[in-house]
Amino acid sequence: MYTTLILLVFIAFLLFYNTSKKNNWSDKPAWARYLEARTSLSGSIIVLLLIFAYALLDYLGGPVAGIFSLIVIIMAMGSLIVLLFPFRYLSVKHILSIYLVFIVFELLIF
Numbered sequence: 001m002y003t004t005l006i007l008l009v010f011i012a013f014l015l016f017y018n019t020s021k022k023n024n025w026s027d028k029p030a031w032a033r034y035l036e037a038r039t040s041l042s043g044s045i046i047v048l049l050l051i052f053a054y055a056l057l058d059y060l061g062g063p064v065a066g067i068f069s070l071i072v073i074i075m076a077m078g079s080l081i082v083l084l085f086p087f088r089y090l091s092v093k094h095i096l097s098i099y100l101v102f103i104v105f106e107l108l109i110f
Contacts, residue, residue, distance in 0.1 A: 001060065003102045005053050009070070010077045010095070012049040017043050017081050024086075050074075 017023060018032050019039050031090065035042040057066035084090055
């Protein structure tokens with residue numbers, strides 16, 4: 001459950017990073033160019049993803065722990081994207097493979 005929440009916040013922050021004017025993402029896929037041109041649509045998707053993530057965190061840990069967890073996850077994903085994205089270390093294949101590995105760990109271990 002937490003792995004999916006972290007992925008949702010990662011996607012939300014990636015969309016937020018995509019709408020930045022200082023972003024120099026040269027080889028953008030079609031979906032990223034589409035969402036960059038429509039900032040209001042991108043902003044509403046970001047807000048919906050973060051509200052959904054907070055609602056699930058609120059359900060899992062309570063309102064105060066949910067807010068704190070969401071702030072920590074946003075800071076971690078923001079740091080990860082700002083640090084690694086300009087070097088093109090993250091691709092969709094890498095993110096999905098890491099997500100699947102951690103889903104397996106989460107289901108089998110916890």
